[in-house]
Amino acid sequence: MIELQNVTLTFPDGENRITAIDDVTLRGDNGTVTGITGPSGSGKSSILAVAATLIRPDSGGVLISDGTDTIDAAQLSKHEATKLRRERIGIVFQQSNLLPALTAREQLQVMARLGGGTSRNKRAKIDARVDELLDAVGLTEHAGKRAHQLSGGQRQRVAIARGLVHEPEVLLVDEPTSALDQERGAEIMELIAGLTHERDTATLLVTHDLVHRDALDDLVTVIDGRITTPVAGQALTR
Amino acid sequence: MFEQKGIIVFVAWRELRFARGRFLLIGAVVALITLLVGFLSGLTGGLAAQNISSVLQLPGDRLVLQQPENSDPSFATSSLGEDTVTAWEHADGVESVTPVGIVQSRASSSGTDDPTGVALYGLPQDAPGTGSNSLFELTPDSDTEVGLSSGAADDLGVEVGDTISITGNDFTVAAIGEDLWYSHTPVLVMTPEAWSEASKLVGGTGEATVLAVTGDADWEAVGSETDTVAETPLASLTALEAFQSEIGSLGLMIAMLFGISALVVGAFFTVWTMQRAGDIAVLKALGATTGSLVRDSLGQALIVLAVGIGVGLAAVIGLGTLAGQALPFIISPLTTLAPAVVMAVLGLAGAAFALRSVTKADPLTALGSNR
Numbered sequence: 001m002i003e004l005q006n007v008t009l010t011f012p013d014g015e016n017r018i019t020a021i022d023d024v025t026l027r028g029d030n031g032t033v034t035g036i037t038g039p040s041g042s043g044k045s046s047i048l049a050v051a052a053t054l055i056r057p058d059s060g061g062v063l064i065s066d067g068t069d070t071i072d073a074a075q076l077s078k079h080e081a082t083k084l085r086r087e088r089i090g091i092v093f094q095q096s097n098l099l100p101a102l103t104a105r106e107q108l109q110v111m112a113r114l115g116g117g118t119s120r121n122k123r124a125k126i127d128a129r130v131d132e133l134l135d136a137v138g139l140t141e142h143a144g145k146r147a148h149q150l151s152g153g154q155r156q157r158v159a160i161a162r163g164l165v166h167e168p169e170v171l172l173v174d175e176p177t178s179a180l181d182q183e184r185g186a187e188i189m190e191l192i193a194g195l196t197h198e199r200d201t202a203t204l205l206v207t208h209d210l211v212h213r214d215a216l217d218d219l220v221t222v223i224d225g226r227i228t229t230p231v232a233g234q235a236l237t238r
Numbered sequence: 239m240f241e242q243k244g245i246i247v248f249v250a251w252r253e254l255r256f257a258r259g260r261f262l263l264i265g266a267v268v269a270l271i272t273l274l275v276g277f278l279s280g281l282t283g284g285l286a287a288q289n290i291s292s293v294l295q296l297p298g299d300r301l302v303l304q305q306p307e308n309s310d311p312s313f314a315t316s317s318l319g320e321d322t323v324t325a326w327e328h329a330d331g332v333e334s335v336t337p338v339g340i341v342q343s344r345a346s347s348s349g350t351d352d353p354t355g356v357a358l359y360g361l362p363q364d365a366p367g368t369g370s371n372s373l374f375e376l377t378p379d380s381d382t383e384v385g386l387s388s389g390a391a392d393d394l395g396v397e398v399g400d401t402i403s404i405t406g407n408d409f410t411v412a413a414i415g416e417d418l419w420y421s422h423t424p425v426l427v428m429t430p431e432a433w434s435e436a437s438k439l440v441g442g443t444g445e446a447t448v449l450a451v452t453g454d455a456d457w458e459a460v461g462s463e464t465d466t467v468a469e470t471p472l473a474s475l476t477a478l479e480a481f482q483s484e485i486g487s488l489g490l491m492i493a494m495l496f497g498i499s500a501l502v503v504g505a506f507f508t509v510w511t512m513q514r515a516g517d518i519a520v521l522k523a524l525g526a527t528t529g530s531l532v533r534d535s536l537g538q539a540l541i542v543l544a545v546g547i548g549v550g551l552a553a554v555i556g557l558g559t560l561a562g563q564a565l566p567f568i569i570s571p572l573t574t575l576a577p578a579v580v581m582a583v584l585g586l587a588g589a590a591f592a593l594r595s596v597t598k599a600d601p602l603t604a605l606g607s608n609r
Contacts (some may be wrong), residue, residue, distance in 0.1 A: 045605060048605065049602055049605055052523070052605070054523060054601050054602045054604075054605065055602055079527075082522070082525055082526075082527055083525070084525075085523065085524065085525040086524070086525025086526070087525070089525075091523055091524060091604075091605075093520070093523075093604055093605065094605070097516075097517075097520040097604055099249065099517050099520070099521075100256065100517070101249065101252045101253040101255070101256035101257070102249070102252055106248075106252060109248075110248060110249060110521075111524065111525075113248045113530075114521065114524060114525045114526040114527070114530065146256070162524075174605055
């Protein structure tokens with residue numbers, strides 16, 4: 001579970017500050033895909049950045065819980081936040097952001113090596129999950145291909161598998177269909193929803209495109225840094 | 239083996255294979271610079287040996303040379319009279335003084351009219367501290383004999399028992415020893431008396447050129463009293479003009495090549511790291527530590543440097559062996575491994591300049607459509 005509690009984030013703008021997120025409270029439960037939508041510049045990507053610990057909010061908390069242990073990610077040091085992303089948060093970027101030198105399999109294997117001193121056991125565990133996840137996203141046959149040898153949809157599938165290979169409690173997805181046609185976009189959204197339900201992951205998904213909203217369990221709309229629709233559970237506006 | 243080191247080299251190694259053209263190019267540049275540095279080092283070593291190998295055989299804690307009034311001490315002009323020798327022998331703390339005469343002249347094997355440039359050494363027998371000294375081993379027993387370094391024997395085409403002519407006098411070759419040189423001429427050793435006569439015949443004073451002194455004296459004070467200067471054997475080499483000018487210019491070239499190497503490697507990795515700044519931001523966003531990314535980048539540079547330097551070193555040894563047959567070229571750890579290590583260290587220093595792109599990469603840029 002991930003919960004943003006009364007999060008406010010401002011950026012400097014000359015002598016003033018502009019508010020990107022204004023007292024946002026948002027909860028993503030395990031096994032659900034929570035969509036965050038809104039117009040460009042509304043603050044939805046900033047919410048994702050705060051949830052991903054890539055930026056620290058001015059105030060408020062980012063609670064991440066595995067059921068027994070809850071931590072406030074907003075209070076972590078840079079080093080602790082990096083460790084949290086490495087171990088408990090998965091991120092799927094808008095442009096897939098695969099490393100050009102690595103094959104699809106290696107894109108996943110690298111997750112076991114991000115800490116530098118990662119134990120051999122942990123590497124072995126993640127390596128064992130790599131093939132299972134590549135199969136889950138339908139890319140077993142393409143495991144040896146590099147990013148430039150894959151289609152846009154295939155690259156995004158690899159990115160999704162990479163986001164889940166270390167079994168994170170939270171999956172953060174940024175505009176996963178923006179570079180895909182409608183058919184491929186629908187496949188990707190279904191894949192994210194399926195994996196989220198199957199793996200009991202709390203998924204926050206930023207999208208400006210509501211064509212695929214059937215794949216979402218919850219949906220909130222952000223305008224001018226504020227959530228304008230109810231938050232809890234049944235907020236989906238279909 | 240590389241995969242056992244975490245992210246270190248996991249990404250770097252795959253990038254090396256992926257962008258092999260670029261890395262082959264920089265590797266080839268490193269290899270060529272190593273070849274140049276190695277060749278210059280080997281040549282410098284060879285030229286230095288041809289300048290100083292006999293001087294380095296002189297025994298003693300200090301070498302004493304005449305201190306001219308208006309110029310620096312010089313082996314070529316130093317002349318130390320009996321009074322000076324006596325003053326040093328009686329100075330407090332001095333244990334032994336060995337007067338050594340050095341003068342350059344010509345010699346020819348008897349019956350030929352083909353003179354060869356040689357360095358005439360006048361050395362006393364049984365000088366202290368010269369038990370297994372390859373220079374003093376050539377000292378003959380009589381004034382009509384000479385000892386030849388192998389280079390002199392080769393140039394003159396003589397063997398033990400043959401006769402050679404120096405300044406119009408004939409001498410019998412009593413011994414042929416190691417390859418010793420002085421200022422690019424092979425060494426020939428005479429008795430002090432024979433040397434003194436030969437020195438006068440070539441325009442010298444017949445007095446000792448240098449004193450090899452052992453002991454623990456007040457070197458400056460005694461030197462000041464006797465218009466001499468006492469230097470360590472290594473420091474005294476600056477009194478050899480040919481050595482100073484050669485080593486100075488060749489050393490400058492080597493230093494510049496080291497600098498160029500660091501700049502080239504640094505520039506390459508700076509551009510390379512800037513090109514992959516986006517990938518670094520993504521890795522950071524996914525949870526990579528800055529430290530592991532720095533080690534990854536340096537590991538990549540180290541692989542490129544190791545391969546480039548290794549290839550260059552192999553070429554130096556191969557080509558240097560061939561060149562050594564025609565040129566004064568020395569292959570030793572000092573002329574091969576030492577420059578290679580310096581190249582690697584400076585190359586890594588150059589690559590380290592590129593690390594700012596790694597440490598400053600903002601993982602936030604991986605989000606959105608910034609890339």
